Amino acid sequence: MEVFQNILVGFAIAITPINLGLCLLGCFVGTLIGVLPGIGPAATIALLLPVTFALPTTTAIIMLSGIFYGAMYGGSTTAILVNIPGEAAAAITCLDGYQMARQGRAGPALGISAFGSFIAGTVGVFLLMLIAPPVAELALKFGPPEIFAVMVLGLTILSNLSSGSLIKAFAAAIVGLFIGMVGIDISGVFRFTFGLPDFYDGIGLVPVLMGLFGIAEVMLNLEQVITRQVFTTKIKGLFPNREDWKNSALPIARGSLIGFLMGVIPGPSNTLSSFISYAMEKRFSKHPERFGQGAIEGVAGPESANNSACAGNFIPVLTLGIPTSAVMAVIVGAFIIHGVTPGPLLIKNNPDIFWGTIASMYIGNIMLLILNLPLIGIWVRVLKVPYGILFPLILLFCFVGAYANNNSLTELNVMVFFGLVGYLMKKTGFEPAPLVMAYILCPFLEEAFRQSLIKSQGDFSIFFQRPISATILSLAFLFIILNIFVGVKQQRKKLLAKIKEEDRG
Amino acid sequence: MKNRDRISGIILFLLGLGVCWKSLTYPLGSLRRPGGGLFPLIASIFLMGLSAIITTQTFLTKDSEKAVQTTFFLEKEAPQRILFGFAALLGYRYLLPVIGFGPATCFFIFILSKFLGKYGWKASIFFSLITAVAAYYLFEVWLKIPMSPTVIRF
Amino acid sequence: MQKVVSILMMGGVIFLLLGGWAAGQEKFPTRPIQVIIPWAPGGGGTIDAQALQPHVEKAVRGGIQIVNKTGGGGTIAWNYVANSPSDGYTVGIINPSFILTQYTTKTGVSFKKVDPFIMVVDLPAVLAVKADAPWKTFKEFINYAKANPGKVQMGNSGLGANYHISILGIEMVTGVKFTHIPFKGSGPTITALLGGHVDGTVAEISSLLPFFQANKFRFLVIGSEERNFTVPDVPTIKEEGYEQILIGPWYAYVVSKGTPKDRIKILHDAFKVAMDSKEYRDHYKKLGGVVKYMGPQDLPAFLEQQDKDLRKIIDYSGFKPIE
Numbered sequence: 001m002e003v004f005q006n007i008l009v010g011f012a013i014a015i016t017p018i019n020l021g022l023c024l025l026g027c028f029v030g031t032l033i034g035v036l037p038g039i040g041p042a043a044t045i046a047l048l049l050p051v052t053f054a055l056p057t058t059t060a061i062i063m064l065s066g067i068f069y070g071a072m073y074g075g076s077t078t079a080i081l082v083n084i085p086g087e088a089a090a091a092i093t094c095l096d097g098y099q100m101a102r103q104g105r106a107g108p109a110l111g112i113s114a115f116g117s118f119i120a121g122t123v124g125v126f127l128l129m130l131i132a133p134p135v136a137e138l139a140l141k142f143g144p145p146e147i148f149a150v151m152v153l154g155l156t157i158l159s160n161l162s163s164g165s166l167i168k169a170f171a172a173a174i175v176g177l178f179i180g181m182v183g184i185d186i187s188g189v190f191r192f193t194f195g196l197p198d199f200y201d202g203i204g205l206v207p208v209l210m211g212l213f214g215i216a217e218v219m220l221n222l223e224q225v226i227t228r229q230v231f232t233t234k235i236k237g238l239f240p241n242r243e244d245w246k247n248s249a250l251p252i253a254r255g256s257l258i259g260f261l262m263g264v265i266p267g268p269s270n271t272l273s274s275f276i277s278y279a280m281e282k283r284f285s286k287h288p289e290r291f292g293q294g295a296i297e298g299v300a301g302p303e304s305a306n307n308s309a310c311a312g313n314f315i316p317v318l319t320l321g322i323p324t325s326a327v328m329a330v331i332v333g334a335f336i337i338h339g340v341t342p343g344p345l346l347i348k349n350n351p352d353i354f355w356g357t358i359a360s361m362y363i364g365n366i367m368l369l370i371l372n373l374p375l376i377g378i379w380v381r382v383l384k385v386p387y388g389i390l391f392p393l394i395l396l397f398c399f400v401g402a403y404a405n406n407n408s409l410t411e412l413n414v415m416v417f418f419g420l421v422g423y424l425m426k427k428t429g430f431e432p433a434p435l436v437m438a439y440i441l442c443p444f445l446e447e448a449f450r451q452s453l454i455k456s457q458g459d460f461s462i463f464f465q466r467p468i469s470a471t472i473l474s475l476a477f478l479f480i481i482l483n484i485f486v487g488v489k490q491q492r493k494k495l496l497a498k499i500k501e502e503d504r505g
Numbered sequence: 506m507k508n509r510d511r512i513s514g515i516i517l518f519l520l521g522l523g524v525c526w527k528s529l530t531y532p533l534g535s536l537r538r539p540g541g542g543l544f545p546l547i548a549s550i551f552l553m554g555l556s557a558i559i560t561t562q563t564f565l566t567k568d569s570e571k572a573v574q575t576t577f578f579l580e581k582e583a584p585q586r587i588l589f590g591f592a593a594l595l596g597y598r599y600l601l602p603v604i605g606f607g608p609a610t611c612f613f614i615f616i617l618s619k620f621l622g623k624y625g626w627k628a629s630i631f632f633s634l635i636t637a638v639a640a641y642y643l644f645e646v647w648l649k650i651p652m653s654p655t656v657i658r659f
Numbered sequence: 660m661q662k663v664v665s666i667l668m669m670g671g672v673i674f675l676l677l678g679g680w681a682a683g684q685e686k687f688p689t690r691p692i693q694v695i696i697p698w699a700p701g702g703g704g705t706i707d708a709q710a711l712q713p714h715v716e717k718a719v720r721g722g723i724q725i726v727n728k729t730g731g732g733g734t735i736a737w738n739y740v741a742n743s744p745s746d747g748y749t750v751g752i753i754n755p756s757f758i759l760t761q762y763t764t765k766t767g768v769s770f771k772k773v774d775p776f777i778m779v780v781d782l783p784a785v786l787a788v789k790a791d792a793p794w795k796t797f798k799e800f801i802n803y804a805k806a807n808p809g810k811v812q813m814g815n816s817g818l819g820a821n822y823h824i825s826i827l828g829i830e831m832v833t834g835v836k837f838t839h840i841p842f843k844g845s846g847p848t849i850t851a852l853l854g855g856h857v858d859g860t861v862a863e864i865s866s867l868l869p870f871f872q873a874n875k876f877r878f879l880v881i882g883s884e885e886r887n888f889t890v891p892d893v894p895t896i897k898e899e900g901y902e903q904i905l906i907g908p909w910y911a912y913v914v915s916k917g918t919p920k921d922r923i924k925i926l927h928d929a930f931k932v933a934m935d936s937k938e939y940r941d942h943y944k945k946l947g948g949v950v951k952y953m954g955p956q957d958l959p960a961f962l963e964q965q966d967k968d969l970r971k972i973i974d975y976s977g978f979k980p981i982e
Contacts, residue, residue, distance in 0.1 A: 178545070392618055395617070446544045460536075
């Protein structure tokens with residue numbers, strides 16, 4: 001097939017020493033910034049772009065892309081170790097990954113995360129190679145009503161994220177929406193800024209994440225005198241065992257597909273795909289109550305999803321020249337500054353760049369796996385440090401991360417505030433994950449909502465007249481009904497069990 | 506848990522009410538041209554509904570069902586520790602622009618490890634000095650992240 | 660003996676200080692110059708600065724730091740530049756939005772608060788529709804829009820941004836009425852047009868060109884004075900019989916008001932060398948940008964004229980800043 005001929009050419013380009021070397025550098029830098037909060041791949045790529053001026057275009061793109069998926073690998077490391085996601089897309093990994101770490105299973109968690117990411121990343125690139133153009137065409141059909149439907153679907157699956165009350169999950173989600181509404185909106189109105197210029201562009205993601213996940217978790221642990229070990233000292237193995245693999249096989253497969261397909265849709269697709277994967281695994285699992293307590297499927301699925309989403313993200317860029325996120329926009333900028341205009345003709349005019357980049361994505365995934373596996377031993381050892389020494393360092397880490405993000409002291413206040421909020425939430429039975437998810441979705445949700453209404457001149461039926469959005473909205477609706485149904489069934493079961501007990505007693 | 510739910514329900518309701526009120530001050534526009542206030546209004550109404558449910562649920566469920574009375578704080582000294590922790594965080598944040606990254610970090614680590622970590626004087630001082638120096642070199646010198654918002658650059 | 664040594668040492672110190680002071684006086688810059696970009700990295704402004712950067716660095720024999728300060732539609736960065744010390748170390752980049760934000764937001768900064776010192780490029784705006792759209796010429800498009808007010812949906816890169824104002828300008832001179840659908844930037848707008856979710860859009864030629872060349876878009880009219888070398892078959896709006904209201908971004912560089920004239924000259928000369936370089940011109944040749952020079956003598960009057968033109972459209976549309 002022609003495709004395989006082309007990819008071989010691509011590999012020939014990608015395996016030159018300079019391309020290999022810079023791919024490795026990119027992956028390494030990417031992993032580093034993925035671990036460090038507050039510095040994202042978009043900012044790093046933008047920062048390192050001038051350094052690439054002297055390099056040929058393909059080499060530059062290879063290195064910069066390496067930073068991108070390196071960050072996806074790195075972000076899950078801190079999520080598992082200390083409950084702080086290095087990237088928003090790793091937030092869901094905190095739920096079960098951190099619990100696994102507390103049970104002494106940080107090694108398997110990190111391991112399955114690395115392997116899952118590798119498998120999914122490779123599958124993603126493979127699919128990219130084969131079906132990029134038709135998938136891109138499909139993605140184009142997603143206009144404002146369809147995007148609104150996807151965001152609504154994202155919100156409804158929030159119900160599946162928390163182990164607690166459904167109502168509380170939705171309430172937390174709405175609070176998340178409120179936080180997302182702060183700042184200037186698409187019509188130029190400044191909302192809920194209370195005159196603070198730091199809020200004109202909204203409340204930053206990094207301080208909210210650091211506060212809700214990092215600081216709140218430390219505070220919860222501080223309630224007990226720190227003679228106790230927060231993390232079990234007995235490390236139960238460094239790598240996933242056979243049972244882990246058995247449990248993770250299907251989640252990885254499903255996550256890879258979901259991530260890839262969602263990666264083409266504009267918006268926070270990496271994060272959204274990881275959340276959907278988590279909800280899906282919970283729904284398909286025979287023991288959904290294990291989720292939130294350290295179920296490895298809760299790490300395998302989402303981590304796979306957010307890595308194959310990276311491959312999906314590249315599709316609109318490579319086939320149409322359109323970026324669907326801030327990181328992709330910087331990569332498109334990198335193309336332009338090197339004199340290559342990305343667009344529908346890229347594959348025809350610059351086939352070497354097109355196939356060279358794809359080939360390097362395979363190589364990058366391999367490199368990242370090799371980079372991350374030995375590090376697992378080191379990371380696990382970090383957890384053995386007594387918590388009394390660890391927790392001040394974690395708090396310091398949060399501070400540096402939040403401040404480095406925007407050099408704003410106000411954001412530090414925001415972080416501490418959300419630390420308090422997160423602490424109180426956990427104490428009163430509310431989960432932070434739905435809040436964060438809704439906060440991330442809010443701008444896209446609202447923008448799509450308003451654009452659709454302008455388009456339809458105020459007619460709500462637009463959402464149901466178009467086939468794609470109608471399908472997705474019905475799915476979301478079904479989801480809610482299903483959850484209420486399941487909830488009612490559980491209540492009945494509980495009630496029946498009680499009646500039986502009272503009968504006996 | 507019931508009391509907690511009642512309080513959180515009421516707080517959420519007030520939050521929803523506040524947002525609802527504020528969103529009415531923004532242009533609502535029409536359905537044809539939705540303005541800035543429309544979306545917050547809809548969301549806040551939903552929140553008020555949900556929080557009302559949370560609060561009323563606490564009145565409907567009987568006491569006997571919730572046999573386990575989980576205490577808010579697991580240990581006796583917990584409230585002081587938590588307050589101290591947050592105070593330390595705020596103190597760090599406000600000290601940062603005054604005395605710079607290095608000294609503020611030193612202070613911060615010191616009071617955390619001495620009063621919350623229950624380490625001795627010598628150990629705490631040692632730990633805080635090492636961390637402050639290491640952090641300074643790692644973040645300001647090596648990674649070149651400007652951490653000192655002070656006039657006097659440290 | 661000791662007295663002699665100490666006098667010599669004092670003399671040495673004074674000599675060094677004088678030398679340093681003198682060097683500081685003559686040599687500008689002694690530390691990297693920051694170029695503050697009001698938009699996200701990867702966008703046109705950043706790319707322009709990046710294209711100029713290596714040449715400017717060579718010309719001033721110093722470093723250029725590109726800093727992205729996004730937010731507030733650009734006002735955060737522009738306010739930062741306007742309020743920065745007038746020592747020439749903080750350079751800002753402006754485009755027509757700079758003038759617009761005076762009227763569209765309450766935090767806009769007046770162009771009188773900055774000293775513009777050079778304009779480097781003009782990227783004409785183009786009105787684009789899908790290649791399979793029923794309108795083959797601008798006239799057909801306008802006639803259809805006149806006959807169906809509100810039915811034609813135009814995507815823009817943001818309410819109050821310069822393309823939205825351009826489309827309002829079309830409404831003003833032709834008397835049609837569109838429905839305006841806002842997006843966050845030109846990127847999503849182009850995606851929407853590709854997917855057929857809007858009927859047309861106005862955007863800079865550099866972003867639209869790849870799709871024209873791939874036969875996905877059709878250009879109906881271009882907003883420059885003369886036809887563009889990349890799309891010679893596209894008529895200008897003047898040829899169509901209307902006044903010049905399509906505002907494509909030009910990029911100019913400014914410093915805060917009151918910067919000493921000799922420093923402005925150094926910056927101006929360095930940027931001029933950069934924009935005359937082959938790489939810069941080749942870069943824009945591919946994108947359809949017109950490398951156009953304007954110096955500090957002519958820029959204030961030019962900005963004043965743009966201000967008048969833009970204000971006309973805003974008054975016509977009744978657009979008001981909301982806060």
